[in-house]
Amino acid sequence: MAGPKDLDPSSSPRALLGAELRHAREKAGLSQDELGQRLFVSGSFIGQLETGTRRMVPEYARMLDVELGTGDFFERNCGAAAKSQYPEHFAEAAEAEATATEIREYAPLLIPGLLQTAAYARAVCRAYQPTAPDEAIEELVTARIERTHILDDPTQPLLWAIVDEAALRRVTGGPEVMAAVLSHVVGLIRRSRVIVQVMPFRAGAHPAMEGSIKLMDFDDAPPLVYFEGVGTGRLEDDPTTVRQHRRTYEFLAACALSPENSLALIEAMAQDYAHEEQP
Missing domain, CATH: 1.10.260.40 (lambda repressor-like DNA-binding domains)
Structure with missing residues (x-):
């Protein structure tokens, strides 16, 4: 046979x-x-x-x-x-993300990838690879922006992001780029497409100061948690580990600004960056 x-x-x-x-x-x-x-x-x-x-x-x-x-x-x-268009350490997480029904992410240093604009993504990718040819950078930017299309659906997945104030204040790509990406985030919030909270500096120490967290839930598979470092990433399905980091995320949400106050801060910062571009 x-x-x-x-x-x-x-x-x-x-x-x-x-x-x-x-x-x-x-x-x-x-x-x-x-x-x-x-x-x-x-x-x-x-x-x-x-x-x-x-x-x-x-x-x-x-x-x-x-x-x-x-x-x-x-x-x-x-x-x-x-085969994947994403960096090896992130490929599995990106592909899992595309099938998730709920995504909860804490981003300590960057605007989360799903909320980025092309200009912001380009500045980040160029910072990661300062000597790479432009073609390689554009491939990375294209792959990152393609990920954001999962938000084109008006209801799924649920995306709940907690963004550290440091990510908002780090001028990545210049004031114009920051104004645009924060305005983009504001638009997604106002369309009720995402939930965003800001972790303010004044919140002090919290349990996720060592790095980012991404929790993903699925209709037909157990939940996952993804950890990422410089050039490395790990996807974990151990129930105890996932449960522990879900509790951490809940604590972060309690410490962060409310969605309403977060929106007000992001809008104000977008306007401040826009004014910096004025002559």
Whole structure:
């Protein structure tokens, strides 16, 4: 009997690979937890592979082929499913973000990516890679702005961002760029498309001073939390870890300015930046 065919990279390869994984697992008579134990991962991780929320890497693909008796099918096809326009450390989180129903993010230093304008994103990407050719920078900017299109839907996903005052006061790209990006954020808030709170300097110490947090919830997969550093990122599905950082986020929301006061501050700062551009 002929073995499974290669997946077509043009037709959502990750979803196809997930469907094949579910089929092979059920054919082998294994639950998600049982298969996860054999790979030394959680059952929820297997579920996320099956729904396409998580990407399959070669290490797990080889183990799946052995455990499920699928020859080299998963190893052969995981490359197509792993192709991404995003930096390697962020690719899995960006792709999970696109399928999330709720996103909660604390941003200590930058306007969150989903709220950025092209000019602001360009200034950030150029700061990250000061010697990169313009073409490479524009590819990164295009990928970042494409992410923002998930907000084109009037209701989903829910995006709730807590932005540190430092991100608003760091003049990234110049006053004109800051005026534009803050006005863009104001527009999203006034259209009731996003919830934004500002963590003011006067709030003092808080439990997320060491870095950013992004929590993502899904209809058909367990929640995830994403941590990011300089050139690194980690996506975590451990229920205890997710629960701990959800509590942290709730505490941050309690310490931050109310949505109404946050909007007033962002509007005032946008106007201040705009006035700086006047001769």
